[in-house]
Amino acid sequence: MGDLVRETGVSRGGIYSDFSGKQELFHACLDHYQEAVVTPVFAQVEAEDAGIDSIRCYFDNLLSGFEAMEGFGIGCLVGNTLTQIDPSEEVTQEKLQAHCTRLFNGFRKVLARENGPDGPLSAAELDDLAHFTMISAQGLWSYSRLTDDAAILRRYAETLIASIETRLRGAAS
Amino acid sequence: MGDLVRETGVSRGGIYSDFSGKQELFHACLDHYQEAVVTPVFAQVEAEDAGIDSIRCYFDNLLSGFEAMEGFGIGCLVGNTLTQIDPSEEVTQEKLQAHCTRLFNGFRKVLARENGPDGPLSAAELDDLAHFTMISAQGLWSYSRLTDDAAILRRYAETLIASIETRLRGAAS
DNA sequence: CTTGTTTTGGAATGTTCGTTCCAATAAGTT
DNA sequence: AACTTATTGGAACGAACATTCCAAAACAAG
Numbered sequence: 001m002g003d004l005v006r007e008t009g010v011s012r013g014g015i016y017s018d019f020s021g022k023q024e025l026f027h028a029c030l031d032h033y034q035e036a037v038v039t040p041v042f043a044q045v046e047a048e049d050a051g052i053d054s055i056r057c058y059f060d061n062l063l064s065g066f067e068a069m070e071g072f073g074i075g076c077l078v079g080n081t082l083t084q085i086d087p088s089e090e091v092t093q094e095k096l097q098a099h100c101t102r103l104f105n106g107f108r109k110v111l112a113r114e115n116g117p118d119g120p121l122s123a124a125e126l127d128d129l130a131h132f133t134m135i136s137a138q139g140l141w142s143y144s145r146l147t148d149d150a151a152i153l154r155r156y157a158e159t160l161i162a163s164i165e166t167r168l169r170g171a172a173s
Numbered sequence: 174m175g176d177l178v179r180e181t182g183v184s185r186g187g188i189y190s191d192f193s194g195k196q197e198l199f200h201a202c203l204d205h206y207q208e209a210v211v212t213p214v215f216a217q218v219e220a221e222d223a224g225i226d227s228i229r230c231y232f233d234n235l236l237s238g239f240e241a242m243e244g245f246g247i248g249c250l251v252g253n254t255l256t257q258i259d260p261s262e263e264v265t266q267e268k269l270q271a272h273c274t275r276l277f278n279g280f281r282k283v284l285a286r287e288n289g290p291d292g293p294l295s296a297a298e299l300d301d302l303a304h305f306t307m308i309s310a311q312g313l314w315s316y317s318r319l320t321d322d323a324a325i326l327r328r329y330a331e332t333l334i335a336s337i338e339t340r341l342r343g344a345a346s
Numbered sequence: 347c348t349t350g351t352t353t354t355g356g357a358a359t360g361t362t363c364g365t366t367c368c369a370a371t372a373a374g375t376t
Numbered sequence: 377a378a379c380t381t382a383t384t385g386g387a388a389c390g391a392a393c394a395t396t397c398c399a400a401a402a403c404a405a406g
């Protein structure tokens with residue numbers, strides 16, 4: 001709380017008059033992160049006419065972020081919270097789930113569009129592939145905290161996208 | 174610390190006579206986790222003659238664990254630590270890196286063996302694929318904390334292994 | 347049994363930190 | 377200016393908790 005007062009310039013009383021306590025404040029942070037950070041970077045994937053390039057572009061943006069920083073990263077607020085929160089803290093848990101569902105839906109729509117009406121992938125396979133993309137992004141964020149070699153992360157993303165494209169082209173499931 | 178005393182039955186003084194403090198104790202926990210948890214479950218992948226089935230089997234064991242528990246999981250000590258530790262805590266950071274390197278090497282050897290001397294994949298591609306497997310496992314652990322639907326996790330692992338096999342069979346990179 | 351050595355249970359200490367409180371100050375209103 | 381209403385800076389309080397300490401109990405050796 002002292003850090004917050006110092007960094008934001010808002011007084012302790014000010015914070016406590018707007019939020020009932022740290023917990024509520026944190027929930028508000030997650031909401032704010034969603035619109036201030038996730039929405040801009042994910043908007044292209046969520047665009048009505050987005051194709052597979054929007055996914056490539058999404059990962060490319062993440063990677064530019066990794067490459068821009070020196071040393072180790074601090075990860076993503078959602079991803080970090082995911083492995084820090086007590087699973088019984090339901091409000092937070094639901095916000096994290098909403099985030100993951102949002103990513104899933106975004107990827108899912110793009111993949112379905114790219115697959116087309118008579119593509120090689122069934123609805124269930126599209127679900128799997130969208131989950132695969134979403135969960136892989138989570139792995140990427142985690143590992144970005146441990147390596148300062150952004151090239152590894154970039155190749156990870158390339159491998160991921162290549163395997164998505166292979167599936168869309170109709171390789172064996 | 175109170176929890177430790179209660180759960181282990183060791184007295185406070187006992188703990189502090191064996192370890193200088195919480196930090197050293199935690200480092201010892203990571204080491205212990207490595208040999209008590211990671212080694213048994215990863216041994217098959219590290220076996221001299223392990224093939225791709227050992228990787229399948231490795232993920233299958235993880236998934237059996239996910240399926241066996243009800244509700245949300247608590248994740249993996251290494252994976253959780255990865256997103257909880259201050260990156261400037263070097264001792265821990267090095268232990269986490271050693272863990273990831275271990276997984277990478279294990280997967281890498283299996284993939285190289287499976288690829289054979291004249292397989293479709295270059296050394297660099299084998300590196301990529303081993304990193305891909307290792308980082309994907311991390312994503313799996315993370316997401317296992319958020320869903321109680323183990324089927325999603327299982328399909329994730331199946332998708333991962335399918336894409337590894339596709340690559341080994343020589344699909345486009 | 348006696349003496350010396352470990353180990354224990356838990357009180358005591360010191361620190362960190364979330365939260366509350368309030369006098370002082372600033373801002374707004376008539 | 378006079379008065380009311382926020383806002384601030386920071387002291388104060390209380391809870392949580394890591395660490396230390398120690399008298400009592402358990403144990404070991406002779």
